[in-house]
Structures are given as C-alpha cells and as structure tokens.
Amino acid sequence: MSKPVRFERVLIANRGEIALRIQRACRKLGLETVAVHSEADAESRHVREADVALCIGPPAAARSYLDPDGLLLAAKLTGATAIHPGYGFLSENADFADAVEAAGLTFIGPTGASIRMMGDKITAKRAMRDAGVPCVPGSDGPLPADMEEVHALAREVGFPVIVKASGGGGGRGMRVVQTPDELTQAVTLTAKEAQQAFGNPTLYLERFMQKPRHVEIQVLCDTHGTALWLGARDCSLQRRHQKVLEEAPAPGIEPDTIARIGERCAEACRRIGYRGAGTFEFLYEDGVFAFIEMNTRVQVEHPITEETTGIDIVAEQLRIAQGEALHIRQQDIRQNGHAIECRLNAEDAATFFPSPGTITRWDLPGGPGIRVDTHVVSGYTVQPYYDSLIGKIISHGATRAEAIARLRVALAEMRVEGVSTNIPLHQDLLADPQFQQGGVDIHYLERWLAERTES
Amino acid sequence: MNNAPKLIPAFDTLPDPDEIARIAGWLADAGLESLELSNDAGIRLLIRVPQAAQAEEGQDRLPAPAQLAEATDTVAATAPYFGHLCLTHPLRDVPFAPVGAQVSRNDVVALLTLESLQLPVRAPVSGEVVDVMAQPGALLGYGAKILEIRPDHQD
Numbered sequence: 297m298s299k300p301v302r303f304e305r306v307l308i309a310n311r312g313e314i315a316l317r318i319q320r321a322c323r324k325l326g327l328e329t330v331a332v333h334s335e336a337d338a339e340s341r342h343v344r345e346a347d348v349a350l351c352i353g354p355p356a357a358a359r360s361y362l363d364p365d366g367l368l369l370a371a372k373l374t375g376a377t378a379i380h381p382g383y384g385f386l387s388e389n390a391d392f393a394d395a396v397e398a399a400g401l402t403f404i405g406p407t408g409a410s411i412r413m414m415g416d417k418i419t420a421k422r423a424m425r426d427a428g429v430p431c432v433p434g435s436d437g438p439l440p441a442d443m444e445e446v447h448a449l450a451r452e453v454g455f456p457v458i459v460k461a462s463g464g465g466g467g468r469g470m471r472v473v474q475t476p477d478e479l480t481q482a483v484t485l486t487a488k489e490a491q492q493a494f495g496n497p498t499l500y501l502e503r504f505m506q507k508p509r510h511v512e513i514q515v516l517c518d519t520h521g522t523a524l525w526l527g528a529r530d531c532s533l534q535r536r537h538q539k540v541l542e543e544a545p546a547p548g549i550e551p552d553t554i555a556r557i558g559e560r561c562a563e564a565c566r567r568i569g570y571r572g573a574g575t576f577e578f579l580y581e582d583g584v585f586a587f588i589e590m591n592t593r594v595q596v597e598h599p600i601t602e603e604t605t606g607i608d609i610v611a612e613q614l615r616i617a618q619g620e621a622l623h624i625r626q627q628d629i630r631q632n633g634h635a636i637e638c639r640l641n642a643e644d645a646a647t648f649f650p651s652p653g654t655i656t657r658w659d660l661p662g663g664p665g666i667r668v669d670t671h672v673v674s675g676y677t678v679q680p681y682y683d684s685l686i687g688k689i690i691s692h693g694a695t696r697a698e699a700i701a702r703l704r705v706a707l708a709e710m711r712v713e714g715v716s717t718n719i720p721l722h723q724d725l726l727a728d729p730q731f732q733q734g735g736v737d738i739h740y741l742e743r744w745l746a747e748r749t750e751s
Numbered sequence: 752m753n754n755a756p757k758l759i760p761a762f763d764t765l766p767d768p769d770e771i772a773r774i775a776g777w778l779a780d781a782g783l784e785s786l787e788l789s790n791d792a793g794i795r796l797l798i799r800v801p802q803a804a805q806a807e808e809g810q811d812r813l814p815a816p817a818q819l820a821e822a823t824d825t826v827a828a829t830a831p832y833f834g835h836l837c838l839t840h841p842l843r844d845v846p847f848a849p850v851g852a853q854v855s856r857n858d859v860v861a862l863l864t865l866e867s868l869q870l871p872v873r874a875p876v877s878g879e880v881v882d883v884m885a886q887p888g889a890l891l892g893y894g895a896k897i898l899e900i901r902p903d904h905q906d
C-alpha cells in the first residue's frame with residue numbers, strides 16, 4: 297500500500313445530515329471542506345458552511361451524488377485532495393474508490409479491494425469463516441447448477457432455508473424456503489431476479505433463522521496494523537429491512553460474549569488489511585452469532601457508539617486516512633451507559649408515505665444526554681428526490697431506562713410543522729412494554745405494526 | 752398497453768414521415784421525451800418530443816424560452832455543467848457575446864473549462880445580450896446564470 301498523502305481540503309460526496317456530520321469532523325481537525333451538491337440542495341446547511349460550495353448537477357442523484365466522473369472533476373477544480381463518501385450513494389462502490397485513488401486523491405474509507413470483497417456476499421462469508429468469525433450454516437459458496445445437489449445441500453443445512461443473491465443486500469434478492477418442495481422454484485426465480493437486478497445470477501443458501509436479533513459490531517482500523525472493536529449495537533427494530541431505532545449496547549447480551557465476537561471481527565480486519573471504519577452485521581439467536589455482511593463505511597447509527605465509547609468515529613476516519621496511527625488502545629475502550637437513536641423521517645407515521653414539503657417549525661429538544669444530528673433548519677424544504685431522513689435524536693443515559701426516559705422527554709419536546717414525521721411512531725415504540733424489556737427480534741416491529749392496524 | 756406489438760412498426764426500412772409524426776404524437780401523449788429505433792443493418796432513428804418533458808420537469812432543464820420571456824422579459828444562458836468560465840475563445844481576442852451583441856439560438860456564448868475539457872454554453876434564444884453576470888475565470892456551478900438575453904420576438 298502506498299503511503300497516504302496528507303490532505304487539507306476534503307470533498308464531501310454526500311448530502312443531508314451525514315454531510316454536515318462529516319463537515320463538523322473536518323472543521324474540528326482544521327480541515328477545509330468542499331460541499332458538492334445538486335440544485336435541490338443549494339440551500340442546505342453544510343453547503344452554506346463549506347469553504348467551497350459547488351453545484352454539480354440537477355436534483356437527480358445519477359447526475360449529481362452518484363456521478364463518479366463529476367465528483368472527481370469537482371475535486372480537481374476545487375483543490376480537494378480527499379473524498380469522504382459518507383453512507384449510501386457511492387460509499388460502497390469499489391470502482392469509485394479505485395478511481396479516486398487512481399486520480400491521486402485519498403478515498404476516506406477502505407481500499408476498493410476490501411469493498412469489492414465485502415460487496416460479494418460469498419467472498420465476504422468465506423473471508424469471515426477463514427478469520428474465525430461465526431457464520432450461519434449454509435452453502436459456503438455458489439449454489440451448484442445441479443438441482444439434486446442443491447436439494448442435498450438444503451437438507452444438510454436444515455429447513456427453513458433462505459436463498460440469497462451473491463450480489464444482493466439490504467433485503468433485496470432473497471427468498472425464504474420453508475419446505476423441500478418449494479426449493480426448485482425459489483432457486484429459479486431468485487436467480488432470474490438476481491440477474492435482472494444485480495447482473496449476476498449467482499446464489500447461495502443459508503439456514504433461515506426464525507426470530508433473530510440484528511446485532512452489529514463497529515470496528516476502526518488504521519494503516520499500521522491496529523484494529524479495534526468499539527462495541528455492539530442492536531438494530532432489530534426494522535421495517536422493510538430499514539432500521540428505525542437503534543441502541544448500544546445490545547440489551548441482555550453479556551459483555552464477555554460481545555468481547556469475544558468483537559475480537560474475532562478485529563482479527564478478521566487485521567487479516568484482510570482492512571482500513572477505516574466498518575461494521576460487521578450479525579443475526580443473533582439463542583446465543584449464536586451468524587455473520588450476514590460487512591458494511592465498509594460509516595453507518596447512520598454510528599452516534600450511539602460514539603456516545604457510549606466517547607470516540608469520534610468520523611474524526612478517526614479522517615485521521616486514519618491521513619495515515620495516522622490510532623492512539624486509542626483496545627483495553628482503554630469502555631462501554632459507558634446506554635444510548636438510543638431514533639431516525640426521524642419526513643413521512644406519515646401511519647402509512648409511511650414520504651411527506652416532502654417545507655418545514656415551517658422546527659423546535660429541537662435538549663438537556664443532558666440529548667444529541668441531535670440534523671441538517672434541517674426552520675424553513676428547510678424536504679426534497680422528494682432523496683431519502684426522507686431529516687435527522688436523528690440520540691439519547692444517552694447511565695442505564696437503558698434512563699436513556700429511554702430522556703428520549704421520551706426529547707420527543708415530547710420536539711415540534712415539527714409543515715411535514716409529517718414518524719415521531720408518534722417512535723413515541724409509541726418507546727412506550728411499548730416489550731421494547732422496554734429489551735431484546736425484541738427483527739420481525740417484532742412489522743408484527744407490532746400489523747397488529748396495530750388490525751385493532 | 753394491450754396492443755403494444757402493433758404500435759411499434761417493423762424497422763426494416765425507415766418509416767415514412769406520416770408514421771414518424773404519428774409516433775411523435777404517441778410519445779407526446781404518453782409524456783415521453785424520445786424514442787430510439789435501430790436495426791441490425793445499423794439504421795438508427797431518433798424521435799424527440801421536447802414539449803412534454805419540459806412542461807413537467809421544470810427544475811431539471813431550462814424552461815421553454817417563450818415561458819421565461821413572458822415572466823422576466825430576458826432569458827439567461829446558464830451553465831450546462833460546472834467549470835471555470837471562459838467568455839472569450841482561447842484563440843481569439845473578442846468575447847463570444849459581449850453586452851450589446853446579437854446572438855442566435857444555439858450560438859456558443861461562452862465555454863466552461865474543466866481541466867483539459869471545454870464545454871460550450873449555448874444561447875437559449877435569439878436576441879440581444881443585455882448583461883453578463885459572471886466573471887471570466889470564475890468557478891461556476893451547474894445552472895449558474897452567465898448572461899441575460901433579451902429575446903427578439905416578444906408577443
């Protein structure tokens with residue numbers, strides 16, 4: 297690996313709250329920022345605060361935030377020598393990471409090779425298995441072409457199984473198979489869909505876990521051989537595979553258990569030469585962890601780990617990209633209290649339809665243990681072109697109960713007018729006895745919503 | 752569409768002008784912008800229907816010149832991409848379109864320089880340049896106004 301060249305000006309290839317979050321970290325470290333934006337985001341807060349702002353295209357993401365050539369040209373024209381991709385958009389695009397480095401710029405994230413390895417679910421799983429990270433029982437590779445062999449494999453793994461596209465992710469390109477007689481059709485259909493959606497019909501198969509939780513481990517790795525794990529997050533509250541509310545640490549799982557799995561993740565990073573921030577996602581059921589995928593970027597829910605560890609993950613990403621060694625040691629990382637994040641979306645709390653429009657009132661909560669990460673100000677217009685995330689309310693308390701109490705007060709204080717938000721949903725969830733008890737599975741929210749609609 | 756197969760003509764030879772006009776009508780009705788037909792022999796036919804798309808998208812592209820002329824009585828030539836503004840051709844001494852110049856629709860009125868690449872900025876209407884708002888050499892964003900043109904024909 298070539299020695300990183302120090303940079304002084306960072307191009308933020310993203311928008312919304314994460315663009316502002318990255319900008320704050322840059323400014324804290326004395327780095328200048330370039331905000332590239334679409335026409336729709338010209339009035340955005342991080343655009344106004346940037347040292348250099350440049351409109352690079354129309355609202356359509358394909359011609360702005362997803363245009364690799366445009367972003368590289370914008371970096372050249374504005375004198376930025378590093379690019380932070382944030383999350384979403386081009387953050388997990390290996391070709392973009394390679395193109396940035398080929399242009400002599402610094403990609404604030406892992407190498408293209410790491411992204412590519414983790415982007416293909418089969419190679420990712422193989423790498424994890426080799427590194428001793430526990431994986432769900434499955435085909436350990438592409439499904440054979442011979443349907444008889446597929447059936448034999450599925451019997452060995454045990455029904456129900458889930459058939460997944462190697463190039464898929466985020467809940468797309470997968471199908472649950474309850475009994476052997478559904479298998480042939482499920483494999484044929486999923487392969488066809490995978491070919492159409494991802495251009496790659498390769499499938500693999502895994503045991504389908506019935507009521508798992510989603511537990512993930514945050515890692516941070518420098519280019520000097522240090523790989524740290526920063527604890528676990530529980531992101532089981534999901535709707536249509538989108539996380540709604542996250543917490544750290546994962547309730548009811550022994551710290552020793554997390555430490556063992558965390559150390560395996562860190563070891564996997566050392567083996568593959570991983571660089572920067574990353575997240576290992578697991579399904580967790582009956583004391584068993586099963587690796588699902590690694591996200592090779594900063595995550596939406598990173599603040600809850602920042603709150604419990606006191607580590608500024610985005611600033612560390614920047615320092616690592618400058619070639620600096622991590623000055624934190626694993627034995628110094630403490631899990632301090634409990635943190636919860638709720639994602640605020642401009643959407644109808646009951647129907648989940650997006651609710652774009654101008655926010656006419658935006659009163660934010662405050663007080664001890666409350667953090668708000670948002671790009672929204674009063675008068676801001678929620679655009680219909682992008683996702684509906686308008687901010688994140690994060691609470692921190694000495695205990696889980698205190699974190700819940702603080703978050704409930706915060707949501708009650710919050711006033712938003714002009715658009716609908718999912719604040720009422722979060723309030724109901726936080727008041728739910730099952731949630732308060734902790735440890736609900738990834739299907740809980742969908743079931744809870746379905747029952748609510750019925751009654 | 753139930754009868755879709757019948758609507759798309761065989762493309763062994765170029766359709767006659769009446770057929771092209773009919774296809775253009777369907778595109779406009781469906782709110783589509785263009786249709787491209789090609790065959791193995793390399794014959795290509797591209798039919799564009801600008802009106803439908805412009806009426807709907809608004810922000811994404813330049814407004815129809817006539818509409819803008821009514822609203823503001825001048826029409827701006829805007830940056831079709833981002834880049835450094837160049838008001839004079841690198842090999843000439845006089846600007847493309849100084850204040851007072853008469854320009855025709857689609858004339859090159861400026862260039863945007865991106866590294867070794869130069870992109871033309873074209874006049875959206877025919878008329879007289881009444882103002883140049885951007886400084887030569889400035890880094891302009893997509894959609895930035897460069898100069899104002901007073902259209903020739905105002906009804």
